[in-house]
Amino acid sequence: MKLNKPPLLCSSSSSLLCADPRSLCETLSPYRPIPRRVKVSSSTLANAKFVTLKSFAAKFHLCSSMATSDHPRSRHHRDESPTKPNKKKKASHNQEKNLLVSLHSCSKSKNLSAALSLYDAAIASGDVRLSQQHFQSLLYLCSASLGDPSLQTLAINHGFQVFERMVSSGISPNEASVTSMARLAAAKGDGDYAFKVVKDIVAVGGVSVPRLRTYAPALLCFCERLEAEKGYEVEEHMEASGIALEEVEISSLLKVSAATGRENKVYRYLHMLRECVGFVSEETSKVIEEWFSSEKASEVSGIGSDVELLRAAALKNGGGWHGLGWVGEGKWILKKGNVSADGECLSCGEHLACVDTNELETENFVNSLVALAVERKAKMNSSEPMEDFSEFQEWLEKHGDYEAILDGANIGLYQQNFVDGGFSLPQLEAVVKELYNKSGNKKWPLILLHKKRVNALLENVNHRNVVEEWISNDVLYTTPPGSNDDWYWLYAAAKFKCLLVTNDEMRDHIFELLSTSFFQKWKLRHQVRYTFVKGSLKLEMPPPFSVVIQESEKGSWHVPITCKDGEESLRNWICVTRQS
Numbered sequence: 001m002k003l004n005k006p007p008l009l010c011s012s013s014s015s016l017l018c019a020d021p022r023s024l025c026e027t028l029s030p031y032r033p034i035p036r037r038v039k040v041s042s043s044t045l046a047n048a049k050f051v052t053l054k055s056f057a058a059k060f061h062l063c064s065s066m067a068t069s070d071h072p073r074s075r076h077h078r079d080e081s082p083t084k085p086n087k088k089k090k091a092s093h094n095q096e097k098n099l100l101v102s103l104h105s106c107s108k109s110k111n112l113s114a115a116l117s118l119y120d121a122a123i124a125s126g127d128v129r130l131s132q133q134h135f136q137s138l139l140y141l142c143s144a145s146l147g148d149p150s151l152q153t154l155a156i157n158h159g160f161q162v163f164e165r166m167v168s169s170g171i172s173p174n175e176a177s178v179t180s181m182a183r184l185a186a187a188k189g190d191g192d193y194a195f196k197v198v199k200d201i202v203a204v205g206g207v208s209v210p211r212l213r214t215y216a217p218a219l220l221c222f223c224e225r226l227e228a229e230k231g232y233e234v235e236e237h238m239e240a241s242g243i244a245l246e247e248v249e250i251s252s253l254l255k256v257s258a259a260t261g262r263e264n265k266v267y268r269y270l271h272m273l274r275e276c277v278g279f280v281s282e283e284t285s286k287v288i289e290e291w292f293s294s295e296k297a298s299e300v301s302g303i304g305s306d307v308e309l310l311r312a313a314a315l316k317n318g319g320g321w322h323g324l325g326w327v328g329e330g331k332w333i334l335k336k337g338n339v340s341a342d343g344e345c346l347s348c349g350e351h352l353a354c355v356d357t358n359e360l361e362t363e364n365f366v367n368s369l370v371a372l373a374v375e376r377k378a379k380m381n382s383s384e385p386m387e388d389f390s391e392f393q394e395w396l397e398k399h400g401d402y403e404a405i406l407d408g409a410n411i412g413l414y415q416q417n418f419v420d421g422g423f424s425l426p427q428l429e430a431v432v433k434e435l436y437n438k439s440g441n442k443k444w445p446l447i448l449l450h451k452k453r454v455n456a457l458l459e460n461v462n463h464r465n466v467v468e469e470w471i472s473n474d475v476l477y478t479t480p481p482g483s484n485d486d487w488y489w490l491y492a493a494a495k496f497k498c499l500l501v502t503n504d505e506m507r508d509h510i511f512e513l514l515s516t517s518f519f520q521k522w523k524l525r526h527q528v529r530y531t532f533v534k535g536s537l538k539l540e541m542p543p544p545f546s547v548v549i550q551e552s553e554k555g556s557w558h559v560p561i562t563c564k565d566g567e568e569s570l571r572n573w574i575c576v577t578r579q580s
Helices: 013-018 054-067 087-109 112-124 132-147 152-168 175-187 191-204 212-224 228-240 247-259 263-276 282-293 295-299 307-316 359-379 389-399 408-412 425-438 451-459 464-472 485-496 507-512 516-526
Strands: 332-337 404-407 446-450 476-479 499-501 527-533 536-540 557-560 573-578
Touching (some): 087 112, 087 132, 112 132, 112 152, 132 152, 132 175, 152 175, 212 228, 212 247, 228 247, 247 263, 247 282, 263 295, 282 332, 282 557, 282 573, 359 485, 359 516, 404 408, 404 425, 404 485, 408 425, 408 446, 408 451, 425 464, 425 536, 446 451, 446 485, 451 476, 464 476, 476 485, 485 499, 516 527
Parallel strands (some): 404 499, 446 476, 499 527
Antiparallel strands (some): 527 536, 557 573
């Protein structure tokens, strides 16, 4: 089947800028053949005069001279078999390769003018086929030149021309090319086109999948131009593609929502910042301050001041926010200040919360642990006796209500990697006693140890009495052979929402059970680390408050701002309260 050569478009920048390139789905129609590369018409690339890049021109001239040389060839070459590669094709391939190398060099040196000269010469040539890589390199360089005011117009105009030729020639733009084009369109102020090229690549499908950077130009362009509804549409499209927003994008949506008086959207994006970033940048803090200082914000009426209702909602969410809407009436009072070591806001006197995971997340976490334990039991050899994990669950129900769970093996083997080292019961005993003394209700913690380890301790006359006392007082639970004691202490700590004493990083659990963001939040709230310095125990308790955006049942807001030196006592917080 003979392929028709695609028509080349007019190189006029004005006509290309006015014309709207066809959608990618049209270009990639399955009902017509698509050439992989574009062969341009003419035959004088080697003689092209590249004023701006003489070294590259020399390379092309050499390739062309080699291809057309009249040096006498040997009899062997003169009688060349028709099955061998054609010399002209070899020369053409070399020219394409050299052009790509030259374009990459231009990209590294950020020489847009030289790259465009190479491109124009290739278009005027008859022996160079432009591939996806050639177009991608050119588009990247055009988008990378947007930061230079003197090159911006040149980059935009030629970038549109290059992309138009690429699409009309039937070459599929990949994610990198679409991202570059979206940036060029956004720089031109054309958010619609920036969004269109992303939607086209999604509609086509395949290996090229859009990323946050692909959507960001259109989203930020709409927000900057106060086209809020279009910005929300991009956000919805991103969500459908499974792409999460980051601080820059959320801050932009917050800003456009505030500027257009959409108080419910502002409330939503404040909570998105709380979930995604914790403390905010200086730029985002200014956006938040502008909203709370605005006339529109003072006009927003809340859901009332039912403190008990709000407190119950905050408790269900894990503390630190209720999510029910604005609270109170009247103007907002803004202050900037610090928070004390125990979590007291020095601007308003309110105590900040140590935010935990919510009930649904915790329940899913606990169920995942049970499923993992059951799955392991099913994979065990049936001839090996192993008690069900349900026995441990029943035991906890009967003896539960612990305030702390101990990873016994982790504590007993801490710093024991020397010649005479072994399991240190005195270290474990020191942690048990310290937690008992710290408990306001004088409750013993629960130790989890493998049965093999417990049996070895009971055989030692120096340790037997202590271990037997722990067992009789329900302080020690022995995990069965073939099980992973990690599941047991993780399950108990999650079930009772109590402290977990271990130096284990629990990296495996993060990947097997839940998302990294959830598990990091859970560890921050529940994990207690420890050290022994010259035999003296030091416990590193969880922080008394969380450095995240917080919304109290009183209707106040506290927003932490990024701190350069990381010193919490010097971190600035935006304190927002209401008169009523």
